Amino acid sequence: MTDLGDTVPPTAARPDGVTVEFAGELFTITRGERFTIGREGDLALDDNRFLHRHFLCIEETGGLWWLINIGSRLSATVTDTEGRVQAQLAPGARLPIVFAAMAVVFSAGPTTYELSVHIEQPAFRENVTHVDEDGVSTIGAVPLTISQKLLILALAEPLLRREGTGMSELPGSAKAAERLGWTLTRFNRKLDNVCDKLDRQGVPGLRGGVSSSATNRRVRLVEHAIASRIVTREDLELLDDPELVGNVE
Structure with missing residues (x-):
């Protein structure tokens, strides 16, 4: 609230x-x-x-x-x-x-x-009063599950670790999936879910396909997530938590 x-x-x-x-x-x-x-x-x-x-x-x-x-x-x-x-x-x-x-x-x-x-x-x-539910991180009006936040962190990690890093250094889906210990199919399914969720909130540029627009979608997702503080540098420690990475549904 x-x-x-x-x-x-x-x-x-x-x-x-x-x-x-x-x-x-x-x-x-x-x-x-x-x-x-x-x-x-x-x-x-x-x-x-x-x-x-x-x-x-x-x-x-x-x-x-x-x-x-x-x-x-x-x-x-x-x-x-x-x-x-x-x-x-x-x-x-x-x-x-x-x-x-x-x-x-x-x-x-x-x-x-x-x-x-x-x-x-x-x-x-x-x-500001934040009300958290188990397994859900509420950022403004957009609730994200832990797995959705991990997905964004895996994509945004290069930018969060170094100031001025270019979008060209964002990992591809296969590399980000490997970082999380997920299959590529699971990663793409969850990427679709988080993009659909933000698209319904009015965030533009998240409708992507299997061509170059898929890359643009990942870039737009990371840009929005960093600007909106959905993920911050302090969240990066979640990527090294063995109880989360590879196990979150």
């Missing part, structure tokens, strides 16, 4: 500051500053020719902090860190930073990046 607390009107309080975290580094932004993110800028990610020179910026306007896509081609997926709210930030779009912490995930060529944005005085205060 989630209690979404109170939203503070923009006129009730002025934002104090924002912190951006990437690969263990912290960058503090104060009022009156404009912070840019891209191949160059205040946060220079790396020399990736697929990445805009200036892709995102953060600035304060009208009593709120905003995340703005100043690029021309790339989009970013933005979620609150509990995974309950998700938005696609297209070129030219802007999004108010109203949660205490937000995750930003985007791909440029073969490389996927993840950074987090923290605000000192969020306009949105939340009181």
Whole structure:
């Protein structure tokens, strides 16, 4: 159960500051500053020719902090860190930073990046209560079984273990099935189940077949799972639990 607390009107309080975290580094932004993110800028990610020179910026306007896509081609997926709210930030779009912490995930060529944005005085205060049932992990409105979460972890493991790892390094179905001690048939059946479940929740790009669209489906599943915090780096220990891997139905 989630209690979404109170939203503070923009006129009730002025934002104090924002912190951006990437690969263990912290960058503090104060009022009156404009912070840019891209191949160059205040946060220079790396020399990736697929990445805009200036892709995102953060600035304060009208009593709120905003995340703005100043690029021309790339989009970013933005979620609150509990995974309950998700938005696609297209070129030219802007999004108010109203949660205490937000995750930003985007791909440029073969490389996927993840950074987090923290605000000192969020306009949105939340009181969250998680209710867990045996064998079920509830993330927002999507309940996942342990086996479904293990499947996503097996696919997302390279990205969760290393910042900036490209989607091209995602394991294929056969390799991920081997990691879990499953047959390929069992892996594909469970992949269909979790993709169908998320598709019914409105997550796009999860309808796949046996051609190249199957690869695209795995990429989209991992991208959504990381952006929505369905799986995190802390969950990786589940892959090494002998009581789970190979035994979960």
